[in-house]
Amino acid sequence: GEDVEQSLFLSVREGDSSVINCTYTDSSSTYLYWYKQEPGAGLQLLTYIFSNMDMKQDQRLTVLLNKKDKHLSLRIADTQTGDSAIYFCAEIEGGYNKLIFGAGTRLAVHP
Amino acid sequence: EAQVTQNPRYLITVTGKKLTVTCSQNMNHEYMSWYRQDPGLGLRQIYYSMNVEVTDKGDVPEGYKVSRKEKRNFPLILESPSPNQTSLYFCASSLTSGRWTDTQYFGPGTRLTVL
Numbered sequence: 001g002e003d004v005e006q007s008l009f010l011s012v013r014e015g016d017s018s019v020i021n022c023t024y025t026d027s028s029s030t031y032l033y034w035y036k037q038e039p040g041a042g043l044q045l046l047t048y049i050f051s052n053m054d055m056k057q058d059q060r061l062t063v064l065l066n067k068k069d070k071h072l073s074l075r076i077a078d079t080q081t082g083d084s085a086i087y088f089c090a091e092i093e094g095g096y097n098k099l100i101f102g103a104g105t106r107l108a109v110h111p
Numbered sequence: 112e113a114q115v116t117q118n119p120r121y122l123i124t125v126t127g128k129k130l131t132v133t134c135s136q137n138m139n140h141e142y143m144s145w146y147r148q149d150p151g152l153g154l155r156q157i158y159y160s161m162n163v164e165v166t167d168k169g170d171v172p173e174g175y176k177v178s179r180k181e182k183r184n185f186p187l188i189l190e191s192p193s194p195n196q197t198s199l200y201f202c203a204s205s206l207t208s209g210r211w212t213d214t215q216y217f218g219p220g221t222r223l224t225v226l
Contacts, residue, residue, distance in 0.1 A: 042217035101153035
């Protein structure tokens with residue numbers, strides 16, 4: 001079945017850029033998503049990218065999609081302590097609104 | 112305020128004691144879904160519902176039941192909980208099930224421990 005993989009941990013210094021990577025297997029995925037989960041909270045949709053796009057920028061967030069390699073990345077510029085959270089990559093399966101999630105990348109931001 | 116609410120937020124119970132986790136949304140969404148989150152596994156879908164009285168199994172439905180008698184509510188029922196159902200549970204909803212651009216809104220989560 002479909003699978004989404006991401007590394008489990010990333011540690012960055014405050015002010016640096018963070019890059020969180022994700023690979024997926026379903027080549028028919030139309031939309032790919034990034035969700036953020038802060039401690040003790042639910043998931044918040046950060047951004048999404050349509051599969052016919054290569055890049056999407058939204059303030060400090062840049063999403064890059066390499067459809068050939070099925071690789072998705074999320075870049076956070078000028079990372080702040082408030083960006084510390086778990087980031088989930090997700091793809092849509094089939095024609096329904098079913099999300100297939102990666103295991104999540106825990107981002108730790110240190111001074 | 113548009114939101115998805117879940118109750119309880121935390122629950123410790125014992126094996127075999129039936130429990131229900133409630134989920135309610137105030138956005139008139141058609142689609143609702145339950146996920147469980149386990150370390151290293153991300154979120155996995157348990158059950159989903161495309162509208163009132165329409166429910167279907169997700170990837171990990173064993174040991175769970177759901178019902179959708181009203182549009183706003185989608186309770187998750189554990190008839191006989193077991194320790195392997197210890198997890199963090201999320202309810203989610205979206206306007207429809209068929210449009211991929213419909214944002215899924217997540218509840219705050221219910222942390223369940225089964226002893």
